[in-house]
Amino acid sequence: MEAIASPRWLVRRDIDGFFGLALDNFIQILLIVNLCGGVLGFPPALIYGRILPGVALSLIVGNIYYSWLAYQVGQRENRDDITALPYGINTVSLFAYVFLVMLPVKLAAIAKGVSPEQAAELAWQAGLVACLGSGLIELGGAWFGNNLRRIAPRAALLSTLGGIALTFIAIGFLFRTFANPVVGLVPLGVILLTYFGGVKFAIPGGLLAVLLGIALAWGTGLMSWDNARFATALQPIGLYLPGFWLGELWNGRGTLLDYLSVILPMGLFNLIGSIQNLESAEAAGDNYPATPCLAANGIGTIVAAVCGSCFPTTIYIGHPGWKAMGARVGYSVLNGVVMSLLCLSGTVGLLAYFVPVDAGMAIVLWIGIVIVAQSFEATPSHHAPAVVVGLLPAIAAWGALIAKQALQAAGMGTPANPLTPALIDKFKAFDTFIDGAFALEQGFIFSSMLLAGITVYIIERNFRGAAFWSIAAALMSWVGLMHSYNWGIADTVIKLGFGAGSAWAVGYLLMAILFFYAAWQTRHSGSDHQSTLDEGNRGGVLH
Secondary structure (H helix, E strand, O other), X not given: OOOOOOOOOOOOOHHHHHHHHHHHHHHHHHHHHHHHHHHOOOOHHHHHHHHHHHHHHHXXXXXXXXXXXXXXXXXXXXXXXXXXXXXXXXXXXXXXXXXXXXXXXXXXHHHOOOOHHHHHHHHHHHHHHHHHHHHHHHHHHOOOHHHHHHHOOHHHHHHHHHHHHHHHHHHHHHHHHHHOHHHHHHHHHHHHHHHOOOOOOOOOHHHHHHHHHHHHHHHHOOOOOOHHHHHHHHOOOOOOOOOOOHHXXXXXXXXXXXXXXXXXXXXXXXXXXXXXXXXXXXXXOOOOOHHXXXXXXXXXXXXXXXXXXXXXXXXXXXXXXXXXXXXXXXXHXXXXXXXXXXXXXXXXXXXXXXXXXXXXXXXXXHHHHHHHHHHHHOOOHHHHHXXXXXXXXXXXXXXXXXXXXXXXXXXXXXXXXXXXXXXXXXXXXXXXXXXXXXXXXXXXXXXXXXXXXXXXXXXXXXHHHHHHHHHHHHHHHHOOOOOOEEEXXXXXXXXOOOOOOHHHHHHHHHHHHXXXXXXXXXXXXXXXXXXXXXXXXXXXXXX
């Protein structure tokens, strides 16, 4: 009689998975502390006493739920190899709400004569409302997420994640590895040996990589003792209990309409990204129901807003990496508990003092590699061109980000020397059409999915399907969810509005007309070889 498999709450490889996910979450928490303190000028009492306790609750809610869900699915399917969905703070929304919502609110308040302390309070309230808006959008979208997964080709969903993993995850950490090769290359070698080479060490490979990274960082002088920094890291330590800030949410309610042009695309970005991550998990062998997962995302973000955090949470990309690593259920629980304790105890700075990012970045780099590989391996081989097309908008978005950061490093992007449209001609003088990169940067998660989907339909000679996806791209461009942008002091930001992206909308409509013509021509020439929709084949062409 065959034994019935059952998931375990903790296995050896969960330790490796924990280090990878915890590093990712830890970086986001450090960003919150640094941006709220350095950019927004929030006092420590606001950061450690209100925001981080809210972050703690949102992380514990999501991580515990996804661990429980994985355990339930494993029991139902008699499997012991189920991997929980990774979960944490949404990086894109973090930057968007700091720079595009909270900072403008604070500066506008100060310009009206409000004290810096009161302006910080108003900015925080605006962040709570923006976070709540994202949560409501994702919660509302939970009921049509499955429909989108059914009509979108797998290549369209996975290639978007592949582009993000290749650029914003893998390349960034690869740069850092080769900037500090003595520290970075040995942990990377351990990770490659463990997960690609199947080499077993006396302790989990992820833990060994982190310990070697710490030892090399301190031993080579990349990290060194500093009494002043150590004293600063000790100052916030204490016990911070979460509160409920419904009154502050109500006071900041005007932000919802004033900054809808930021909140709406961020909410949709989170929603679509979570759907793509669910598809990635299914391609790796773990099929999770879309509606409760998306609803849990929305609820986690709403909990964050009500309890003081301005930053939405989401399902992370990287499930196939953690699954290939051998992580199962417990790594998510460990991440939620440890990250919450850091937030509630004020020990974030102390941990950052002793453990450099370089110690664990090899794990995240490896996960980025696995995600890119999955986007090719989990789709039909003849859809590889569509995957490549889907990678391009994320690469363009990353290139636009690097270009703007380079300009800022050169002294531009300041109130005295802001970025202006005049830069476009200067870039074109070097045969770089930077305005195209800026256009692809806006809403790239949407354009990546749509362009890859169009390419899949063309490969399958379903030209009418390609035309309808082009019309969808035209509509999204017309209202500004893709491509259109405004110039800021140091950035180009999304521009919402009726007709905001009219040029791109016209271009997509002309493509649609071309595809309708191709469909008509093939039908009348008797050479129509459109593929048949196969609902039963989730790894097939259209699902």
